[in-house]
Amino acid sequence: MKVLVLNSGSSSIKYQLFRSDDWVAIAYGLVARIGEAEGELKLNWLDGAHNHQSRQETLPIPTHQEGIDHIVAALRASGALADVSELTAIGHRVVHGGPHFKHPVIVDDCVQAEIQSVVPLAPLHNPGHLAGIEVARRLFPSVPSVVVFDTAFHQTMPPAAYRYAIPEFLYTEHRIRRYGFHGTSHGYVASRAARVLGKPLEQCNLITLHLGNGASAAAIRGGQCIDTSMGLTPLEGLVMGTRCGDIDPAVLIYLGKNLGLDAEAQDQLLNRQSGLLGICGVNDMREIEQLAVEGNARAELAIGITAHRLKKYIGAYYAELGRVDAIIFTGGIGENSVGIRRRACAGLERLGIVLDEEANASRESRGERCISVADGEVRVLVIPTNEELEIARQALAAVGG
Ligand code: AMP
Numbered sequence: 001m002k003v004l005v006l007n008s009g010s011s012s013i014k015y016q017l018f019r020s021d022d023w024v025a026i027a028y029g030l031v032a033r034i035g036e037a038e039g040e041l042k043l044n045w046l047d048g049a050h051n052h053q054s055r056q057e058t059l060p061i062p063t064h065q066e067g068i069d070h071i072v073a074a075l076r077a078s079g080a081l082a083d084v085s086e087l088t089a090i091g092h093r094v095v096h097g098g099p100h101f102k103h104p105v106i107v108d109d110c111v112q113a114e115i116q117s118v119v120p121l122a123p124l125h126n127p128g129h130l131a132g133i134e135v136a137r138r139l140f141p142s143v144p145s146v147v148v149f150d151t152a153f154h155q156t157m158p159p160a161a162y163r164y165a166i167p168e169f170l171y172t173e174h175r176i177r178r179y180g181f182h183g184t185s186h187g188y189v190a191s192r193a194a195r196v197l198g199k200p201l202e203q204c205n206l207i208t209l210h211l212g213n214g215a216s217a218a219a220i221r222g223g224q225c226i227d228t229s230m231g232l233t234p235l236e237g238l239v240m241g242t243r244c245g246d247i248d249p250a251v252l253i254y255l256g257k258n259l260g261l262d263a264e265a266q267d268q269l270l271n272r273q274s275g276l277l278g279i280c281g282v283n284d285m286r287e288i289e290q291l292a293v294e295g296n297a298r299a300e301l302a303i304g305i306t307a308h309r310l311k312k313y314i315g316a317y318y319a320e321l322g323r324v325d326a327i328i329f330t331g332g333i334g335e336n337s338v339g340i341r342r343r344a345c346a347g348l349e350r351l352g353i354v355l356d357e358e359a360n361a362s363r364e365s366r367g368e369r370c371i372s373v374a375d376g377e378v379r380v381l382v383i384p385t386n387e388e389l390e391i392a393r394q395a396l397a398a399v400g401g
Pocket of ligand 1: 336337338
């Protein structure tokens with residue numbers, strides 16, 4: 001049997017098809033530029049002889065319905081999916097689940113309405129997810145659609161971590177609290193780390209650092225999240241590609257009063273023009289590291305602020321957890337940037353965090369690996385994330401597979 005994972009955005013749908021007996025990804029790809037004059041369909045798949053094949057097409061994709069139709073037709077034509085009846089479940093990534101969803105759920109009308117009700121909290125993400133969910137349910141009524149929320153893993157946070165120090169009615173009437181995101185990734189690397197440590201997850205205290213274009217940290221006690229760096233939206237916390245992360249909220253008041261920026265302009269500024277891009281004009285960490293090597297002071301500052309903020313979170317979460325078994329780096333930057341890992345951990349030897357410089361710099365392994373010294377009190381691990389696989393597994397578990 002097979003599980004299809006859909007990550008449906010406002011104008012694109014990423015997909016991955018897994019064989020559920022061995023969790024091999026037998027096909028993946030995307031449809032992009034939905035609604036534009038020319039859309040794009042990409043498919044990569046493993047053929048019968050286990051060779052990688054790929055195909056790319058430019059064609060109009062007016063709506064999400066056509067997008068999903070094209071995906072299924074392409075999967076069928078490639079032989080990756082003989083028939084929709086092979087699907088045990090369709091797993092949908094949903095960024096914001098609001099305060100109620102603690103686990104993946106099979107979608108029904110109530111679930112869909114609840115996701116709709118938190119659109120104001122995730123206006124960039126949830127409408128696109130809903131479009132994909134609605135079409136999948138309509139086209140494939142016999143295949144259960146399961147939603148897996150980025151927020152769910154963080155639902156174990158205590159009120160002291162998830163409440164803001166603002167008037168009570170904003171929480172009770174407007175649901176303004178900290179939710180946290182990237183939960184599927186934090187949960188996945190935490191469970192992989194437990195395997196590497198050779199301990200049940202329930203006995204592991206971990207600090208997980210998901211460092212990609214979006215970035216967040218989580219403090220995990222006994223396998224459960226007790227704090228995370230993102231808040232009401234994915235803007236709070238670490239420095240990101242184009243997002244500012246933590247900032248004095250008075251900056252917004254200042255921008256409104258003195259620069260006349262309205263809410264829309266403030267949103268653009270802090271979500272799309274800040275972070276690495278705002279500091280040095282580039283949001284790709286590979287390029288920034290190269291520029292820094294060439295002596296570009298703004299690129300060096302962008303790296304400096306990123307590492308400084310990361311170290312602050314490691315220290316804060318260490319204090320919250322009391323004892324830490326491992327720190328886990330994941331995401332494009334966490335998995336690949338030797339320099340960011342080195343700078344985030346530098347000077348933390350008194351906390352038992354000591355990198356093995358050679359292991360950290362080694363390019364030999366791209367897989368799960370330990371980069372701390374053998375006798376280090378805290379293991380430092382690099383664990384490639386795999387959110388799609390985790391969504392597929394959770395979707396199958398939700399339908400009782
Ligand atoms: P993600 O959102 O997880 O795909 O991560 C994207 C980020 O990872 C971008 O800032 C990339 O520049 C960064 N990245 C990917 N590969 C490397 C690398 N080899 N060294 C440094 N940063 C990298």
